[in-house]
Amino acid sequence: MKSFILLLLLCIVATPSFAQNIIQGRVVENDTQQGLSIIDVYFPLLEKGSITDDDGYFSIENIPNGTYKIVFSSIGYESQTQNISIPYTGELKISLKTSVTEMEEVIISTPFHKLQRDNVMMVERAKVSDLKASGAVTLADGITDIPGVESITTGTSIGKPVIRGLSSNRVLVYTQGVRLENQQFGDEHGLGISDAGIESVEVIKGPASLLYGSDALGGVLYLNPERFAAQDESHGDFGTTYFGNTQGFSSNAGYKTSGNGFKFLIRGSASEHSDYDTKDYRVTNSRFKEKDLKAGFGYQSTNFKTEVRYNLNDSKLGIPEEIGEQSTDKTPLLPYQQVTNHIFSSKTNIFFENSSLDVTLGYLYNDRKEFEEEHDHDHGDEDDHDDHDHDVADEDHDDDHDDHDEHEELHPALQMKLKTFNYDVKYHMPTFGKFETIVGVQGMNQVNTNYGEEILIPNATTNDIGVLAMSHIHFDKMDIQIGARFDNRNISTEDDLNRTYNSFNGAAGLKTNITKNTSLRLNLASGFRAPNLAELTSYGSHEGTNRFEIGNPDLNNEQNYQSDLALEYKNRHIEVYANGFYNKVNNYIYLSPNGELINDDPVYLYLQDDAALYGGEIGIHIHPHPIHWLHIESSFESVTGKQDNGDYLPLIPANNFKNTVRVEFEKNWIQKGYAFVKLSSTLAQNNVSANETTSDSYNLLSAGIGGDFQLFKNTLNVSITGSNLTDKQYINHLSRLKTDGIYNIGRNLSVGLTYKI
Structure with missing residues (x-):
């Protein structure tokens, strides 16, 4: 090394x-x-x-x-x-x-940096400013507006991305150009990223192991950081958004400047929210606080460019359990998480004669603490409660737990520190005829260490390395992209578990124009995921799941094969798209009860079976002539997941329709003005796994208005949004509070102000 x-x-x-x-x-x-x-x-x-x-x-x-x-x-x-x-x-x-359509941007998550219409892979892209204008409370909430993307939630504060029915370690998150590692295997482990300082979100739907290695089996959520200022320019802004439902706010301020060679930016943000409100009650302990700092420094000369970025995110997140105290306090009760993420990244580009070398390095330090009520434990059999049993709290801290207002004096029942070093080196070879080619090596060294009394996963070291090559071939009427990759992952623990996983994967795709206005994309790809530490080594009752989980050290790689077909028709007044996929996953890892009880908790084992997911998204966007300021958009998304034994997979999103009417306008007193009305219709989810219950259908109505105003010769952006305007009582199928019958958030009115200087 x-x-x-x-x-x-x-x-x-x-x-x-x-x-x-x-x-x-x-x-x-x-x-x-x-x-x-x-x-x-x-x-x-x-x-x-x-x-x-x-x-x-x-x-x-x-x-x-x-x-x-x-x-x-x-x-x-x-x-x-x-x-x-x-x-x-x-x-x-x-x-x-x-x-009259939105301005196309260059896709960054794929290595050849093309506009969406020229990309062989279909990649969804959304501006974070647009997601926030729709009323999203958090980034995890905002991404659910992207077709094919949902979120597994624990209240409003914790969300895990779901791409076409796959989530957790099957979906890889990238930020600042490096893979985000924050113990994402856990059901209640959210993103740990603030939307402040994030410019846009890109979503690769389907296996992206060719580009990103293990854990990209289901897709990639790629977060593009805020750009530096253009040369010889300086910009600043500050703003805040108030959320009526949680009586919360999210504020941030930033400044950036660039000279002939040097660049600098900094942005800080803070958020505080009370328990979210439903029509009948506030959901106790769904409150949370978050502080975030992002900074970057860059230098650029003729043939050399480098940048270093740092992100510190500190969150205190309440964990809802039952409806109790009705309060608008913003300090979480027990149990709660305190999660601190440090992300250091550097990106260097060296430009040679007709070729270039890209070197991206990352270091991530994730400190996760969980605090809980002091309670008695029935220790039972010693053999059933070895060092892996994380159900035991420290009885020496009774005095600390008597006063829940003094959380800082508590000792965490669970504390895990995850230290991850990433490297990604790609060489863009000289263009040869119609061929653009990239070769590269990627890898990771990761160390997990426990400091609390509860042990979710053991102390362990993971090492990854992968080598890849891919080409983009340009023809007159067609573009083809092909590639191959080999990966090796080794996982070793202090308990003498030592497993090595190898995988060879490939991808091939084409994009062509069938007619002047109709394009077709066909992609075939394989992906893989090595089992995570929880699946290999669990032994104990996991807090909040009410089950005793036993890991399986003999699990094999998950291996998938996906075909994806996308058709798009576009002219000056209408756009229509249809995306369909079929995803075959061999050795799919899942939890299953064996009928036994330990300490009154049902025992669940990690097993494997082949599975398949299929579905897609269709949509239409009409901007009729001559009223180009009017936009009518409709979309439908669907996914079904089943094991080969006929059982449905868990945590599969319900089918959903979205219908939006949007107008855009500019007057002497307002620029970039807009107003919208959106109806989101979620159908009943009756295709559930053996351990789930069905979910009812519901409709959510939202609306908003906003634009830019000139104030003291600078720009003030104003947005006013109302979501769930009818105050509908509903429970999303992917809510972890569903088993307790706790509703999702009710009516929310938000007002956002951003002043640019």
Whole structure:
């Protein structure tokens, strides 16, 4: 490992020098050929750009030799891309067509950095600002607006992403370009990420093991951090959102500045929420507090670019158990979690003659503490309560537990520290004819250590390494993407468990235009997931699950094969899409009761069986002529999951319809104005596993209005949103409070203000 890191440092230091190239050009409107102002001109790979002046002219300096994709985009115009060979002689001229659809962005989660319409894989993308404008309380809540994505929730504070029916260690989360590791195997272990300082969310639906290795079997949730300011610019903003239902707030402030070479940004945020309200009661101890700090530093020269980012997130999360105290206090009661995440990441790009090297390193420190009521335990048989039995609290802390207002004096019943080092090295080879090719190596070293009296998983070390190669092939009427990867994972514990898992995976896809306005994408991919520590080593009654879980050290890899077909039709006034998938998962790991009891808790064993998931999403977006300010959107999503023995899989989202009417407007007193009404209809979920109950259907109505106003020569963004306007009493099938008959959040009115300076 030391030699590997030394080699990386030598690559970074021994950077060759190139001439400082300049590219100049003009962007004009397609029909009138008049210059267009305030058009974004951006090199995604270089993360370098500019905007056009009043006459449509732009100039970008210090471009290294090579061939790069340049993107031209602005709201109201169809985004354009072009490959530019540097040095470039002459002046570049680009014509943009008007468009009433949203501005297309470059997809970052796939390695070739293309616009969505040019991407072989179908990747969903959403701006965090749009998710917040829809009334989302947290990031985990907001992502449920993305087709094919849901969330397993414990109240409003804890949410785990679900992609097409798969969740936990089957869905990988990336932030700051590195994989997020925060003990995501646990039912009540949420994201641990604030939406402040997150610019957009990308979702890969389906196996992405080719790009990301183990745990990407079900898909990837990719969080794009806030961009640095453009060269020679400085920006600041501060804002707050008030949520009427929880009488809570979420506030943040940030500043960023960039010079000729150096860049800097910083953003801090804080949130506090009371217990959420339903029509009949407040849900006791669903309250939570969160503090978050994000900072970044970057440097860029002609052929070298690097950035270092840091994120500190500290959350105190109440765990609801039953309806009790009715209060608007914001300090969690027992039991509660206190989770601290430190995320350090560095990303370096070195540009050679017609090729480049990307090196991303990450270090994550996750400190998870859980505090609970002091209670007596029936120790029973010594053999049944060895060091793995995490049902035992420290009786020496009775005095601390007598006063629940003094949480800081309590000792955690459970404390786990997870330290993870990630590395990701990719070499973009010189373009050869129609081929773009990337080769790379990725890996991880992870150490889990217990400090509390309860033991969920043992002290353990995990080591990963994977090698990959993939190519994008450009033809006149078709784009093809192929790749292969080999992975090795070793898991060893202090209890002498030592397991090694290997997997070879591949992917192939094509994108073609069937007609001028109709495109087709077909992707075939395999993925894998090595068993996690809980599945291998559990032995004890897990708090909150009311079951005694016994791990299985003989579990094998989960291995899946998915086919995905996407059709899209688009013209100036209508867009229609249909995505279908079939996902076969061999050796699917699941919990099953064996009919025995230990300490009055039913015993559950980890078993394996083949399973399959299938379904998809369809939708339509109408923006009729000549009233382009009107948008009518409808979508439907469905997923079914079954084991080969005929049993349904657990935690499968119910089928859902979404219908939205949105208007956009601009006046002298408001810019980027909008208003919307949305009806979300969730159908009954009757296809449930043996350990679940069915869920009823329900409809949720929401609406909002907002826009930008000029205040003291700066911009004030205002958004007013109401969700569940009819105060419907309902229980989502993926709510962990469902077994206690506790409703999801009732009517919520939120007001958001952001002032840009």
